[in-house]
Amino acid sequence: MPLLVYENGNVRKAGIIDMLEAAKALLLLIPIGKVTSYKELALALGVNPRLVGKLMKMNDEAPIIPCHRVVRSNGEIGGYSAVGGVDFKRKLLELEGVKFKNKRKINRNSFISLRELTIN
């Protein structure tokens, strides 16, 4: 299901910029110490997970808008193209209290589903 946008009286399919704004809004809901996955965002936005990566890359306000809290659904850290690279991403997450099982993987219980954030 593609994301739709209501704009001066009619409905159209969301463009990449619309999705970027929507993604940013969702990112701001993720609490410190928690992460979500590209997949979850993808489901919420109705796009391919790889496109979510592209969106995160377009976020020029990292790490204020916390795209570093988006990781792979299998627990691996994923990428980070903003300054500092993946090492900085890991550092941020550790600093925020995200628990790592080991160097590669994040604990299951550090994940929060977008449903928990957008409902109630």
Add this chain to the structure above:
DNA sequence: CATCGAACCAACC
């Protein structure tokens, strides 16, 4: 669990 190939889809060239 780890690895591998294929599917994904909009951007970019």
Add this chain to the structure above:
DNA sequence: GGTTGGTTCGATG
């Protein structure tokens, strides 16, 4: 039209 990602999935060991 082919390649490329901040990925995922299913199959296989």
